[in-house]
Amino acid sequence: MSKKKSSDNGIVYSTDPEFQPQPDDLPEEETLPAARQPLRIRLDAKHRAGKAVTLIEGFVGTESDLETLGKGLKSFCGVGGSVKDRQIIIQGDQRNKVLQWLKKNGYTQAK
Numbered sequence: 001m002s003k004k005k006s007s008d009n010g011i012v013y014s015t016d017p018e019f020q021p022q023p024d025d026l027p028e029e030e031t032l033p034a035a036r037q038p039l040r041i042r043l044d045a046k047h048r049a050g051k052a053v054t055l056i057e058g059f060v061g062t063e064s065d066l067e068t069l070g071k072g073l074k075s076f077c078g079v080g081g082s083v084k085d086r087q088i089i090i091q092g093d094q095r096n097k098v099l100q101w102l103k104k105n106g107y108t109q110a111k
């Protein structure tokens with residue numbers, strides 16, 4: 001049996017004869033310029049076995065641009081991390097380094 005997921009949004013059966021499933025293709029948001037990005041930097045340790053991580057939230061734009069930003073931040077800080085649920089997760093307390101990198105790269109609204 002195929003392991004592919006169908007794009008029916010979980011709908012198995014409908015009794016409505018005129019039912020049309022909604023397409024999954026939502027238009028991606030345009031990426032705001034760096035100076036207008038409302039980024040928030042915070043330290044978080046919840047659900048991480050007590051280990052602290054730096055979270056960067058509030059990015060407005062495409063998923064690929066978010067991945068690129070996350071890769072640049074991880075590279076500058078010299079630590080690991082990931083991009084999940086529209087958040088950039090950087091291992092450890094890197095708030096000062098992240099803020100420094102963002103300001104240097106034109107993200108003036110980062111807090």
